[in-house]
Amino acid sequence: MKKLLLILFLIAVSFDGFSQFFLEKSGKKLQKGITKYESYFTFYYDATKDKIFLQIDDVNKEFLYVRSLSEGIGSNDIGLDRGQLGGGVVVHFKKAGNKLLLIQPNQNFRAITNNKEEKQSVKEAFAKSVLHGFVIKETKKGSYLIDATSFFIRDAHGVSRSLARNKQGNYSLDKSKSAFNIERTKAFPKNVEIDVLLTFKGSPKGYNIRSVTPDGSLVTVHQHHSFVELPDNNYKPRKFDPRSGGYPMSYLDYATPVNQPIKKRFIYRHRLEKKNPKAKNSEAKEPIIYYLDRGTPEPVRSALLEGGRWWNQAFEAIGYKDAFQMKMLPEGADPLDIRYNMVQWVHRSTRGWSYGGSISDPRTGEIIKGHVSLGSLRIRQDFLIAQALQAPYKNNTVNDEFALQMAIARIRQLSAHEIGHTLGFAHNFAASTNGRASVMDYPHPKFSLKNNKIDFSNAYDTKIGVWDKVTVAYFYQDFLKDEEIELNKILDNAFANGLKYLSDADARSQGSASISAHLWDNGANIYDELYNILKIRKTAITNFSEDNIKTGQPYSVLEDVFVPLYFLHRFQTEATVKLIGGLEYNYAVKGGNQTVVKRLDGSIERIALQAVLQTIAVNEIAIPKDKLNLFPPRAIGYGRSRESFKSDLGVEFDPFGAVETSSEMTLNLLLNPQRVSRLISHKSLNKRQLGLVELIDELVVKSIKKTHKDAYYQELQNVINTKVLEQLFYLGAYKNQYKQVNAIVFYKLEEIKSILKNKKSTGIQKIYDIAMVKMIDDFIKKPSSFKKSKAPQIPDGSPIGSH
Numbered sequence: 001m002k003k004l005l006l007i008l009f010l011i012a013v014s015f016d017g018f019s020q021f022f023l024e025k026s027g028k029k030l031q032k033g034i035t036k037y038e039s040y041f042t043f044y045y046d047a048t049k050d051k052i053f054l055q056i057d058d059v060n061k062e063f064l065y066v067r068s069l070s071e072g073i074g075s076n077d078i079g080l081d082r083g084q085l086g087g088g089v090v091v092h093f094k095k096a097g098n099k100l101l102l103i104q105p106n107q108n109f110r111a112i113t114n115n116k117e118e119k120q121s122v123k124e125a126f127a128k129s130v131l132h133g134f135v136i137k138e139t140k141k142g143s144y145l146i147d148a149t150s151f152f153i154r155d156a157h158g159v160s161r162s163l164a165r166n167k168q169g170n171y172s173l174d175k176s177k178s179a180f181n182i183e184r185t186k187a188f189p190k191n192v193e194i195d196v197l198l199t200f201k202g203s204p205k206g207y208n209i210r211s212v213t214p215d216g217s218l219v220t221v222h223q224h225h226s227f228v229e230l231p232d233n234n235y236k237p238r239k240f241d242p243r244s245g246g247y248p249m250s251y252l253d254y255a256t257p258v259n260q261p262i263k264k265r266f267i268y269r270h271r272l273e274k275k276n277p278k279a280k281n282s283e284a285k286e287p288i289i290y291y292l293d294r295g296t297p298e299p300v301r302s303a304l305l306e307g308g309r310w311w312n313q314a315f316e317a318i319g320y321k322d323a324f325q326m327k328m329l330p331e332g333a334d335p336l337d338i339r340y341n342m343v344q345w346v347h348r349s350t351r352g353w354s355y356g357g358s359i360s361d362p363r364t365g366e367i368i369k370g371h372v373s374l375g376s377l378r379i380r381q382d383f384l385i386a387q388a389l390q391a392p393y394k395n396n397t398v399n400d401e402f403a404l405q406m407a408i409a410r411i412r413q414l415s416a417h418e419i420g421h422t423l424g425f426a427h428n429f430a431a432s433t434n435g436r437a438s439v440m441d442y443p444h445p446k447f448s449l450k451n452n453k454i455d456f457s458n459a460y461d462t463k464i465g466v467w468d469k470v471t472v473a474y475f476y477q478d479f480l481k482d483e484e485i486e487l488n489k490i491l492d493n494a495f496a497n498g499l500k501y502l503s504d505a506d507a508r509s510q511g512s513a514s515i516s517a518h519l520w521d522n523g524a525n526i527y528d529e530l531y532n533i534l535k536i537r538k539t540a541i542t543n544f545s546e547d548n549i550k551t552g553q554p555y556s557v558l559e560d561v562f563v564p565l566y567f568l569h570r571f572q573t574e575a576t577v578k579l580i581g582g583l584e585y586n587y588a589v590k591g592g593n594q595t596v597v598k599r600l601d602g603s604i605e606r607i608a609l610q611a612v613l614q615t616i617a618v619n620e621i622a623i624p625k626d627k628l629n630l631f632p633p634r635a636i637g638y639g640r641s642r643e644s645f646k647s648d649l650g651v652e653f654d655p656f657g658a659v660e661t662s663s664e665m666t667l668n669l670l671l672n673p674q675r676v677s678r679l680i681s682h683k684s685l686n687k688r689q690l691g692l693v694e695l696i697d698e699l700v701v702k703s704i705k706k707t708h709k710d711a712y713y714q715e716l717q718n719v720i721n722t723k724v725l726e727q728l729f730y731l732g733a734y735k736n737q738y739k740q741v742n743a744i745v746f747y748k749l750e751e752i753k754s755i756l757k758n759k760k761s762t763g764i765q766k767i768y769d770i771a772m773v774k775m776i777d778d779f780i781k782k783p784s785s786f787k788k789s790k791a792p793q794i795p796d797g798s799p800i801g802s803h
Contacts, residue, residue: 022053039187041227043148043194050179052194053137054148056100059093064228064368065102065131066359067156068336070184070195071222074212076352076375078166080221083335083344085371086157088359090230091131098136100146104129107362113255122254152196153178157223160200168209171202171219181222184334190229191338197222212349224336228368231271235366238475239484240265242587243491243594245440245471245501246424249365268360268424269475270367272323277478284323289341290370290419291329296345299404300379300411304343307412308419310439310464314472323476341370341422343415350642351377351796354414356421370422374414381564382407385445388565389454389540391547398550402456406445409460413439416464425471429507430500430516433524437499438467444520444571447536454536467501470494495594501587510574511674515582515600520571520797526579527611530572534620537568544627556638559631559653563643563795566623566658570665570797573615577669579608580690581678599682605690612670613702616663616720618713623655625712646792656719657792663720664791667727670699673737680740692741696748699724704752718768725752725775726788733783749776 022034022044030036033048040063042055067086074082090107093100106129111122134146153175155161160171177199184195197220204216213219240248248265256262274282292304308326315323326343329335335342338359346354352375359369386403393400416439431438445459470490479486502517515526523529544565549558582605585597614620633651634640640647646661647654669675676692683691703724708714731737732745753776756769779786 037185037187037192039192040190040229041187041192043187043192045180045182045185047182051147051149052152052180052185054134054146056093056144056146057142059095059100059144062090062092062105062230064088064226064230064359064361065091065104066226066228066338068224068226069157069159069221070181070224070334070336072346073209073219073221074348075208076348076350077208078162078168078212080157080159080162081346081348081373083342083346083371083373084157085357085359088228088362088368090362095136095144096133100134100136100144101130102132102134102151104131107251109252109254111255112253115255118255152180152194152225153198155198155200155223156225159198159219159221159223160202163200163202163209163219166206166208168206169202169204169216171200174199174201174218177201177218177220184222184224186334186337188337188339192227193334193337194225194227195222195336196225226336226338228338230363231361231366231368235271235361235364237266237364237366238269239487240267241474241487241491241589243495243501243589243592244474244487245426245428245467246475247426249360249362266365267475268358268365268367270370270423272320272476274320274478277480279319281319281321283321287323287325288423289325289327290343290372290422291327291333291335291340292343293335293345294329294331299408300345300376303408303411304345304374304415307415308343310412310416311419311423311468311472313464314469315476317469318473318477320476335371338369343372343374343419345376346373347376351375351381354378354418356418358422358424367422367424370419372415372418372422374418378414379407379411382410382445384561385564385568386456386459387548388544388561388563389447389536389568390456391543391545393550394547396551406456406459409462410443410445412462413443413460420468420471423472424475425468426503427507428467428501428503429518430502430514431465431467432518432521433516433526434467434498434500435524436461436465438465440465440468440471442519444522446522447533449536449539452539454540467494467499470499492593495586495592509674510669511672512578513581513583513675513678515579515584518571518575518578521575522572526572526575527608530569530576530611531614533569533572534614537565538620540565540568541624541627544630546630554635554638555630555632556635559634560641560644562627562631563645566645567662567794567797569615570794573612573666574669576608576611577666577675580605580612580670580695581675581682582608599686599689602686602689609690609695609698612666613698615666616703616724618659618706618708618716618720621659621662622713622716623658628653628655643795645795648792654792656716659716660719660723660791661794663723664727665794667723670695671727671731673731673734673741676731676741677738680738692744693748696728696744700748700752700755704755714765718765721772722775723791725772728752729775729779729783729786730788732779733786746780749780752776 022030033046035045037043044053066088069080069084072082073080089104091102091104094103106126109122109126111119132151136144137147138145155173163169163171179197181195181197186193199218199220201218204210210216246267249268250263250265252262253264270288273285275285276282290308305326312324333340335344354374356372358367360367383403386406420440425440428438428440431441443460448455473490474487500516502514506512506514507517507519548561579600582600583597584595586594588594588596631653645658648657679692682689703721706717708717728745728749732742753773756773759769761769
């Protein structure tokens with residue numbers, strides 16, 4: 001009898017290694033409420049206590065841990081979007097007494113060597129991180145059962161930190177209002193996906209959090225945890241070259257000989273191999289497949305699929321057949337499942353950025369999952385631009401198909417752009433000066449005038465760019481031998497054919513010097529395109545009327561349609577300003593065939609200056625008098641937003657404020673301290689360069705010395721003149737620049753004072769001129785006390801804000 005009982009006990013134990021917790025007393029089945037998930041990591045869900053227990057069979061096995069947001073907050077400014085990826089890190093468990101520790105080793109410092117002691121010395125030299133400690137509940141033949149509930153139900157994604165950093169309030173996790181989301185908790189052979197509902201309690205302080213939550217004191221999101229099998233060791237990292245168009249993953253290798261760089265840099269890329277490596281054209285062993293969010297509506301859905309598939313053109317060019325594919329996400333699949341490269345359609349309360357991210361193997365840079373987040377309101381901005389440029393609603397008609405098609409064309413390009421990031425590619429902000437060479441630039445729609453009508457037919461590109469084919473070749477082409485030589489050939493041939501590549505740091509700063517790297521610009525001759533866009537803008541403003549909105553809409557909507565038209569020139573202005581004190585340069589390497597660095601010719605600087613000064617000309621930026629009657633005080637329910645004109649006149653539309661904002665935009669760029677300091681340096685090296693004295697003289701001619709018979713224009717000129725003085729005051733008082741700048745500015749202020757005193761102005765204009773003289777005197781007496789007044793804030797641009 002005793003022997004029989006022992007046999008029954010052994011059967012019960014063998015049925016499940018952890019009988020104490022999960023089996024009924026009979027030992028034949030799981031307790032009620034317990035669900036077992038057999039997968040990469042076997043785990044148990046206890047529905048009676050809302051707990052998850054992990055079964056750890058190999059404490060030394062490294063795997064990838066990824067955290068993300070499966071349901072977000074819906075605010076572009078806060079940034080906690082649905083589908084937002086967190087970091088992917090290599091981790092492993094380690095037994096320590098009655099605990100298992102989850103450890104993240106340090107991947108930044110390594111020793112690539114066969115010397116075990118050398119490897120150990122580096123490992124011991126730098127800190128690692130213990131992410132969590134788990135009490136062992138039960139042990140069975142080297143397997144451990146741990147309660148992982150506290151690890152999963154925590155603020156792993158840093159939601160409370162994000163809310164505090166964005167000044168939305170101090171929030172903390174309320175575990176009583178948090179739980180596992182078992183419907184999105186899945187188990188697969190190579191990955192485990194666990195989803196949790198988290199509620200944060202606090203006192204809302206910011207408008208943004210209150211605007212997107214039903215109760216601002218309780219913010220509920222969903223966080224997602226993935227445990228993923230690491231790739232095998234058959235992936236071969238490819239070296240990073242600063243000219244290649246990608247981002248570097250890097251680490252320090254302390255086993256490197258002293259005569260070689262200790263910092264190793266490799267590109268991020270997907271694994272891609274030909275079925276037949278020797279064939280000129282071959283299918284891939286495993287194609288790169290991206291999936292589109294099933295929640296994407298038509299016609300956006302078709303546009304995103306088409307634009308994403310452009311990339312296959314580049315893969316075909318390097319001998320792959322159907323290596324890049326784009327499909328709809330299978331029904332029931334989770335967008336955050338690590339097995340799916342995703343393009344996700346993300347909704348927010350306001351227009352905002354789209355972005356492409358990825359999860360990669362931190363050891364090698366191999367991309368495991370690409371994930372694109374596309375803001376759903378972006379398409380409406382392009383529609384609005386088209387609506388502003390052409391009055392489509394005359395005689396109660398609804399003829400706006402052209403606007404929809406332009407917006408759809410932008411969505412195709414956006415799909416390709418953001419997917420490009422997840423393939424490993426960086427922005428190429430020089431491509432727009434190079435014949436639309438890359439979808440990795442920020443494109444401004446191209447317009448032209450035909451018979452005094454605005455033509456939209458060439459607004460956006462319809463294919464992958466020639467630079468994109470270069471990056472795909474560098475990242476993904478197979479080489480049977482001489483890989484490094486062949487990679488250099490790809491880049492040398494590209495630059496020999498006139499292609500350019502510069503990225504974010506060279507484009508985003510207001511004081512940046514690159515003559516090629518710009519955001520939202522067009523044209524090989526930047527200043528020519530500025531003149532072109534000003535002509536298009538003026539034509540559209542002349543034709544602007546109530547026919548730019550649909551019948552039945554309040555005129556308040558008409559004012560919002562006018563905003564992107566009025567500021568249509570903003571980004572081309574910024575690009576043109578960069579030619580002043582500008583540099584031509586590349587990410588050149590020794591032995592390459594590119595220009596290292598040279599100053600832009602002074603004659604080009606002067607042409608650019610005249611184009612830029614056109615953007616502060618009253619006859620260019622004044623809103624015509626007859627248009628002002630189109631903009632009454634805002635209707636109830638249609639108040640001003642961040643994308644509206646601001647007003648110093650209360651409810652009334654403010655034409656002075658628009659001019660003040662526009663002129664300040666130009667002057668901030670033109671009289672940037674870094675830019676004008678470069679003028680001093682460049683002039684000292686070559687007397688034919690544009691100098692700061694000449695720049696200020698031209699500025700004064702086009703502003704302070706200008707007069708108008710029309711009272712409205714003259715008042716707007718006074719607005720511009722005040723902004724010119726204030727920007728000169730700012731420059732004169734600024735300390736972190738060449739002192740020659742300060743000296744020149746003070747000298748020129750004395751000249752301006754003399755000009756104002758000698759003007760034969762009368763009436764109210766004389767009062768203003770006297771006031772400006774006093775402004776100059778007050779500043780010169782005590783420049784340190786100067787505080788620059790701010791023009792009404794410029795409405796958000798493309799996609800949002802200037803930068």
